[in-house]
Amino acid sequence: MFFEKKVECMDRKELEQVQLARLKKTVQHVYQHVPFYKERLDSVGLTPESITSLTDLQKIPFTTKADIRDTYPYGLFAKPLKKIARIHASSGTTGKPTVVGYTKNDLDMWATIVARLIVAAGGSEDDIAQVAFGYGLFTGAFGLHQGLEKLGATVVPMSSGNTEKQIMVMKDFGSTILVGTPSYALHMSEVAKEMGVKKGDLKLRLGLFGAEGHTEEMRRELEERWGILATENYGMSEIIGPGVSGECKHKKGMHINEDHFIPEIINPETGEVLPLGEKGELVLTTITKEGFPILRYRTKDITWLMPETCACGRTMMRMAKVQGRSDDMMIIKGVNVFPSQIEGVLLGMAHVGPHYQIILRRKGFTDNIEVLVELFDGSLLEKFSELEKLEKSIRHKLHTVLGLDAKVKLVEPKTIERSMGKAKRVIDLRDEK
Ligand code: DLL
Numbered sequence: 001m002f003f004e005k006k007v008e009c010m011d012r013k014e015l016e017q018v019q020l021a022r023l024k025k026t027v028q029h030v031y032q033h034v035p036f037y038k039e040r041l042d043s044v045g046l047t048p049e050s051i052t053s054l055t056d057l058q059k060i061p062f063t064t065k066a067d068i069r070d071t072y073p074y075g076l077f078a079k080p081l082k083k084i085a086r087i088h089a090s091s092g093t094t095g096k097p098t099v100v101g102y103t104k105n106d107l108d109m110w111a112t113i114v115a116r117l118i119v120a121a122g123g124s125e126d127d128i129a130q131v132a133f134g135y136g137l138f139t140g141a142f143g144l145h146q147g148l149e150k151l152g153a154t155v156v157p158m159s160s161g162n163t164e165k166q167i168m169v170m171k172d173f174g175s176t177i178l179v180g181t182p183s184y185a186l187h188m189s190e191v192a193k194e195m196g197v198k199k200g201d202l203k204l205r206l207g208l209f210g211a212e213g214h215t216e217e218m219r220r221e222l223e224e225r226w227g228i229l230a231t232e233n234y235g236m237s238e239i240i241g242p243g244v245s246g247e248c249k250h251k252k253g254m255h256i257n258e259d260h261f262i263p264e265i266i267n268p269e270t271g272e273v274l275p276l277g278e279k280g281e282l283v284l285t286t287i288t289k290e291g292f293p294i295l296r297y298r299t300k301d302i303t304w305l306m307p308e309t310c311a312c313g314r315t316m317m318r319m320a321k322v323q324g325r326s327d328d329m330m331i332i333k334g335v336n337v338f339p340s341q342i343e344g345v346l347l348g349m350a351h352v353g354p355h356y357q358i359i360l361r362r363k364g365f366t367d368n369i370e371v372l373v374e375l376f377d378g379s380l381l382e383k384f385s386e387l388e389k390l391e392k393s394i395r396h397k398l399h400t401v402l403g404l405d406a407k408v409k410l411v412e413p414k415t416i417e418r419s420m421g422k423a424k425r426v427i428d429l430r431d432e433k
Helices: 012-033 035-043 054-059 065-070 104-121 139-151 163-173 182-194 216-226 339-347 378-382 384-402
Strands: 086-089 099-102 128-131 154-156 177-180 206-210 229-236 241-247 254-256 261-266 280-286 297-303 330-332 335-337 352-363 366-375 407-411 426-428
Touching: 012 035, 012 054, 012 280, 054 261, 086 139, 099 104, 104 139, 104 206, 104 229, 104 241, 128 139, 128 163, 139 154, 139 177, 139 241, 163 182, 177 182, 182 206, 182 216, 182 229, 206 216, 206 241, 216 229, 216 339, 216 352, 229 254, 229 297, 330 352, 330 366, 335 339, 339 352, 339 366, 339 384, 366 378, 366 384, 378 384, 384 407
Parallel strands: 128 154, 128 177, 177 206, 206 229, 352 426, 366 407
Antiparallel strands: 086 099, 229 241, 241 254, 261 280, 280 297, 330 335, 352 366
């Protein structure tokens, strides 16, 4: 079942030696080839020779998304463009995208680590994998595609959208793996139902979901609707794309490919490195990339690390499900709220579906939160007293979990916009007049 057992089950001492050697090489490489890093390291009096242990990493300044934007488009590339075989970019909603480049070696390494996560989740060369991520500058589709090919699986590069066709293909081609965002996979399941396609008509057995978070309740929903094992994987374009980490079939945290990326957890406010196991912001350093190496990248994702060897035998450290982003954390009346907390409440309740949207408004100096929740069954809208009861009970549960009052509005089935990629859960109208 293992793909690279020798590496994935490496003894920690041995792994740390590998990490240190690779870290030194990476610091040397960026110091020589990227003026930005030379300046940054010089500014704190570091040279590549100053890195003699893994804890020396903590002396290196952080790199942020703003640094990548400020050096747009190629300022942080560490190889000349003629050595760059592929370019990807993040799907930023505002401003310029963050651009990243891969050499041929980087692409090969990327395929290998994605193949690892697919095998860990239970995929094999016998699988037919339907990729329902959007192909393009986004790293999701190409990343999983290459990993699947490396493994020897059969790839169906559907891209996202065209949902009815997706279902037809899934049925006719006998797809066994579905690759996409959890929110799109959920939408696909609704369309399958409308088309009269049942679990028994499909060969689907495994979901490889990522690019956005989902709660355990949402995972159960996906497993139940499709009759699959739903696994999660994680990554970001700035580091490599998918392949940073992924769950094995035990679904107890995502194994980080630590022979390529060094994880740290910091206090997002102070930047201080936290002890292993504490919750904070994930910071990642790439130690094998050539085209776009990055030192201590602040991911903004909140999680914690689990160093114990997993039941699967892998020694590579696991990270917990992302609890939210330090920048998508909403502060409402002084209370920190993550969309995942709201999702957790809704998915545990009868009559309401997994589709919801959070609307933030400001009245005077007070922030208000409204949660639109989609009903499974529209006929409930005619039964005023039941509707009122349901609204009240959602409000009550939200109050218990969040510690604040949220307005709840129940809406008709299929009125909340479906996403084909990452779902847009929060609409922040606070800065608008
Ligand atoms: O979303 C890379 C990816 C593609 C990962 C496909 C897995 C599968 P970006 O578009 O650069 O890259 O977005 C990165 O997405 O910082 C997280 O906030 C979020 N994210 C990615 N995976 C997860 C996950 C890809 N499993 C940003 N859980 C990251 C929660 C996730 N958030």
